[in-house]
Amino acid sequence: MKKIYKQCLPLLTILAATNADAELRFNGFASIHGTQVTSDGSTPPFPEYNANENFSFKEQSLFALQASADLGEGLSATVQFVSEGKNNFNTVARWAYLSYQLNDNHMITAGKLANPIFYQSEYEQVGFAHNFARLPKAVYIGLDFSTIEGIALDSTFYIDNYTLTTKVLYGSWAGTVFLSSTGQDETLGLEDVMSVRGTLSGDWWNIYAGTFISTMVGGSVDTNAVLAAAQPGVTAALAAGATQAQVDEFNNTIKWGDKDGIYSYAGFNVDLNNFLVDFEITNYGVDDSSDAFNTGWYLSAGYRVRDDMTVTVHTEKNEQDVDLAYLDGVSNPILYGTGKAISEGLGFREFEANGVSVRYDFHPSAALKVDFLSGEDTRPTVGDYTMMTVGIDMVF
Template identity: 55%
Template structure:
């Protein structure tokens, strides 16, 4: 019996049954049932969570979710969302659980667990029906482990004639397990003092948006079991050649994650005019003064609404990384350790890819859309190489 995996379901039932006695409870949900096949030149899948063995999978990109909202009146409400993803064997997870209070008709404060608003569509990236892509571009919307935040938010809405502005301010933290693609291992990791600021400005057929996130890292086992462990042979050799304790400490402080500042930012726009659809988003993120260089990624798409029910979309995307700089090693004077730090940074930047695809969307039902997608890409990792992904599936809301 899976007690842990059932806990969110029990919590969901408890909240809905308890509050239904004295509050108006609304329940809705969304789902994606998708058949996906991915293949590549090498032995490693191009994207985490999508198996790259060329076989057809109905689990990799399928999911089901339920959300319950209890309106207790006088501006107070409670919300919980549980999600079961095929890639996690459909084990249930509480992705959102928070209470909200309406300060004014234009301002709402909430506390609890939220979707991490890393980028523009991060808060609803699991709701496939909400966008025309079969999957949001992986260059930007990778499966980050820290996709939730425990904290507090302030949401605000403003209108200026025919224009609308929405903003969100968030403060919180995250702790959990982090998958390191370079080692294939999962280790504990954390983000503290997360501050997120985002804004969305729209005017009818156009929309522009942007946001930033600041945080302080807690390296956890990623520091001790991955970075420090990999560096130990070089440290031992440096000590044998006369490296001092101070030089070793300076080196460890340079390559560790703990205490370093993370930065995430994004900017983009979308257009929907005369059945022509344009989307563009560019993001930049990384960890300051660390072995992990900054990433600059983007995607663009051009679509046409052939009929009210049928949309064709062509899209392209790219994930690139900055060149390695030695600024983070400014206090490392030992040449052996300095060279080791540079080698670490080079290893961390070996992951780049680009690709293009085409998607057909058919809204065959007011609440459901059939999507067919084909994507071709090129990955810089030698154990990946050229890759392809095709899928067919249904996204729905209820």
């Protein structure tokens, strides 16, 4: 907690200093979910869950509090603290930024803010904002760089009866990511992140697309997952006559560091006559490296049975494409085979699922949700799996 306080001390000082003169507003959101996960292979399909067939109120539950201060003349400060059950309810400062309203159409924001990886990334933790107990994992798989330190420009344009909203962002991130191949968190970094997104809206529909590109800092992903996996093959290649120059070139070819990380998404949603349709597709990975690009998508159809009740069914799929073109410059057959094996090891996972969700708004600020998901994961330690969730999402 001391670390969090030190990190946010400048912004907290601003909020405290303006308390007497400016409007200080508090709001928040929470999810209290009980989830049961089962799998044929006794391994959970996603690392934050336990496949022990018991209901747990830990993995999907969270609490968040946000404080915003209007400093006047278009300037405001915001800080958001989040406590998640999957992290033992340790409190972290997820957002901490200053905003300046340039005019009616443009706002600039700087600090620690949401990274719009996919369409709903900025508010995916706010369960009350969508009709699922959890957003489809084929897209919203829980990438660890959901926040970023940087600067962003949000703009709104009105074109006849349509509205176009855009965001341009520049920043960086350093942290850890979970890798299925090592079974643990590995350090990784993103530098010079440049992100662009846009949403065009009509009366009952939205279409959207976005992308970001960054320079990767390989960290222990390179040392523990990529280069370590290559070492037996490198040793064999050297023993068979490969030169050190060939090995160095091979290591630079397969590693993630200094390569381009590319993340893109597109989709649409419809809300017409109580019928709801949502579709989103994503594609992401590290270019010209041993990483396999991921393609994930989901399609959902829902119906608003009453003003306070919505039923939604959906299907989703995530698959990895092992493209070996990056190895075209590797002439040594042992090193080529090693690179191929690493890529196939990093890109061996696919999963798909179908689910049904029921949302009941029993209060203007709270919704009861029941969600059942049945899926299949190609990893033999997982296999067929089910997820059952009952819980409450709220805002305050």
